[in-house]
Amino acid sequence: MIFDLIVNEEPIHTEAPADISLLHFLRDHLKLTGTKEGCNVGECGACSVLLDGKLVNSCLILAAQANGRRVVTIEGIHAEDGGPNDLQQAFIEYGAVQCGFCIPGMVLAGEALLNSNINPTRAEIREAIAGNLCRCTGYQQIVDAIQATALKRQEKGRRD
Amino acid sequence: MERFGYVRAATISEALTFLNQPGYKNRPLAGSTDLVLLLRRNPDLCDRVVDISLIPEMHTIEKTGNDVIIGASASFSEIISNPIIRETGPILVEACKTVGATQIRNMGTIGGNVANAAACADSLPALVCLDAMARVLTPSEEFNWTVSELVISPNKTRIPAGGLLVSLRYTIPPSGTRGVFLKLGRRNAMAISRLTVAALGRLDENGRIADARFVTGSAAPQICRFKDVETSLLGQVPTPALMLAAGKLATEEMIRLSGYRWSSEYKVPALAAMTSRALSRVFQVREPSGEVV
Ligand SMILES: Cc1cc2nc3c(=O)[nH]c(=O)nc-3n(C[C@H](O)[C@H](O)[C@H](O)COP(=O)(O)OP(=O)(O)OC[C@H]3O[C@@H](n4cnc5c(N)ncnc54)[C@H](O)[C@@H]3O)c2cc1C
Ligand code: FES
Ligand code: FES
Numbered sequence: 001m002i003f004d005l006i007v008n009e010e011p012i013h014t015e016a017p018a019d020i021s022l023l024h025f026l027r028d029h030l031k032l033t034g035t036k037e038g039c040n041v042g043e044c045g046a047c048s049v050l051l052d053g054k055l056v057n058s059c060l061i062l063a064a065q066a067n068g069r070r071v072v073t074i075e076g077i078h079a080e081d082g083g084p085n086d087l088q089q090a091f092i093e094y095g096a097v098q099c100g101f102c103i104p105g106m107v108l109a110g111e112a113l114l115n116s117n118i119n120p121t122r123a124e125i126r127e128a129i130a131g132n133l134c135r136c137t138g139y140q141q142i143v144d145a146i147q148a149t150a151l152k153r154q155e156k157g158r159r160d
Numbered sequence: 161m162e163r164f165g166y167v168r169a170a171t172i173s174e175a176l177t178f179l180n181q182p183g184y185k186n187r188p189l190a191g192s193t194d195l196v197l198l199l200r201r202n203p204d205l206c207d208r209v210v211d212i213s214l215i216p217e218m219h220t221i222e223k224t225g226n227d228v229i230i231g232a233s234a235s236f237s238e239i240i241s242n243p244i245i246r247e248t249g250p251i252l253v254e255a256c257k258t259v260g261a262t263q264i265r266n267m268g269t270i271g272g273n274v275a276n277a278a279a280c281a282d283s284l285p286a287l288v289c290l291d292a293m294a295r296v297l298t299p300s301e302e303f304n305w306t307v308s309e310l311v312i313s314p315n316k317t318r319i320p321a322g323g324l325l326v327s328l329r330y331t332i333p334p335s336g337t338r339g340v341f342l343k344l345g346r347r348n349a350m351a352i353s354r355l356t357v358a359a360l361g362r363l364d365e366n367g368r369i370a371d372a373r374f375v376t377g378s379a380a381p382q383i384c385r386f387k388d389v390e391t392s393l394l395g396q397v398p399t400p401a402l403m404l405a406a407g408k409l410a411t412e413e414m415i416r417l418s419g420y421r422w423s424s425e426y427k428v429p430a431l432a433a434m435t436s437r438a439l440s441r442v443f444q445v446r447e448p449s450g451e452v453v
Contacts, residue, residue, distance in 0.1 A: 042263070065166075131260065
C-alpha cells in the first residue's frame with residue numbers, strides 16, 4: 001500500500017506492505033534503526049515512539065495505522081545543532097545510560113511525560129516509564145535525569 | 161505477500177460496510193494491542209483488518225439524561241482523563257488506570273477490551289458493576305445487551321460476525337455511591353493468574369446498606385455480579401465482621417461458579433481478603449486486619 005505520513009517532521013511517501021508493524025516499517029523501510037526491537041509483544045518499551053504526540057509501542061501497531069499521521073522517533077529528538085537535547089544530555093550526566101538498548105524508548109517516554117506534565121513527582125516519572133524495561137541501570141539514574149530536565153525546563157519557562 | 165490488507169473507516173456506517181463486504185474475511189482493528197499479537201499467532205483470523213480507531217463518533221464520551229455513553233474506540237487514557245467518567249464512574253477510571261503501561265493505555269480501547277473479552281480484561285468487572293449496556297450494530301440490526309450478557313465466556317462474545325460494538329452505556333449511580341476496584345497480579349500481559357474485584361455501594365439515611373454490587377474478574381467462567389455476596393449486605397449496618405463474612409461468601413460463590421481448580425488454592429484466600437478489603441472501603445468501615453493480603 002502507499003504510505004504518506006510525517007516522520008520526524010519530514011513528509012514520507014513510499015510503498016510498503018499493509019501487514020507490517022510500525023517498528024519494521026521504521027527500521028527496515030526507512031532505515032531509522034534508533035527504534036529498538038526488544039520483546040516484540042508490547043512488554044519492554046524499547047520500540048516506543050510518539051504517534052500524534054502519544055507514546056505507543058511501535059511493535060504492536062501496524063504501520064498502516066500510522067498512515068496520514070505524525071510519528072516521532074529517537075532520530076527526531078535532538079538539540080537544534082543536531083547534538084543531544086537537554087533530556088539526552090541529562091541522561092549522560094546522570095549516568096543513566098549503560099548498554100543503551102532501552103534508552104531511545106526511555107527518552108521518548110520522558111519526552112511524552114514532560115510534554116504533558118512539566119512538574120512530575122518521582123512517582124509520576126516512575127509510572128511514566130513503567131512500560132520501559134532497563135536491564136542495566138536500576139532506573140534511579142533515569143528518574144534523576146528526567147527530574148533534573150523537568151526542573152531545568154521549568155526554570156527556562158520562567159525565564160522566557 | 162501480505163497476510164492481510166488494511167482499510168480505515170471514517171464513520172460507523174462505513175465500518176459496517178467494510179466489515180460486511182463480500183470477498184473478504186474482515187475483522188475490526190481498534191488499538192491493535194490484542195489483535196496484532198493474535199494475528200501473528202493465527203494468520204487465518206482474517207484477510208483484512210478494518211481500522212475503527214479513528215472514527216470520531218466512536219470516541220465521544222457524553223452524558224445524556226442520567227446515562228453516560230462511551231464510544232467503543234475511546235482509549236484507556238481518554239477514559240482516565242475524561243471529566244464526565246471521573247465524576248460519574250470513578251470505578252471505571254480506577255480499573256482503566258491498572259491496565260498495562262502508558263503505551264498500552266494510549267492505544268488500547270475499551271471496546272477492544274470488551275470485544276476481546278479476556279478473562280483478565282480489567283474494564284469488565286467495573287462495567288458489570290456499573291450495570292453497563294453494550295450497543296452492537298450490524299448493517300441491519302441493533303442489539304443492546306448488558307456487558308455480562310455480551311460476554312459469554314472468556315474470549316467469546318455475542319457480537320455477530322460483521323458486527324460492531326459501537327458504545328457502552330451506564331446509568332449514573334445515585335449520589336453517595338462509592339466504588340472500589342482492586343487488582344492483584346503482576347503488571348504483565350501474560351499474567352493469567354490474577355484477580356480483580358469491583359465493588360460499588362451506598363448507605364441509606366439510617367446508615368444501612370441500600371445498594372451493593374460486587375463483581376470479580378478471572379474468578380468465574382462468565383463475568384457476573386455475585387448475588388449471594390450482595391444479598392448478604394443489603395439492609396445491614398456495615399461492620400468489619402459483615403465484610404469478613406462477605407469475603408467468605410465470595411469464595412464460596414466463586415467455587416460454585418467455576419469449580420475447585422488448581423488455582424483455587426491461592427485464589428480462595430486472596431479473593432476473601434480482597435473482597436472484604438474492597439467492601440470495607442466502599443462502606444467505610446475499618447478494614448479487617450491480619451486476614452488481608
Ligand atoms: C503489554 C500488554 C499489557 C496489557 N495489559 C493489560 C491489562 O493490564 N489489562 C487488560 O485488561 N488488558 C491488558 N492488555 C490487553 C489489551 O491491551 C486490552 O485488551 C485492550 O483493551 C484491547 O483493545 P484494543 O483496542 O487494542 O483492541 P484490538 O487489539 O484492536 O482488538 C481486540 C479484539 O477485539 C475486536 N474489536 C475491537 N474493537 C471492536 C469493536 N468496537 N467491535 C467489535 N470488535 C472489536 C478485534 O477484532 C479483536 O478481535 C495488555 C496488552 C499488552 C500487549
Ligand atoms: S519491542 Fe515493542 S514493547 Fe518490546
Ligand atoms: S541501559 Fe541497558 S537496558 Fe537500559
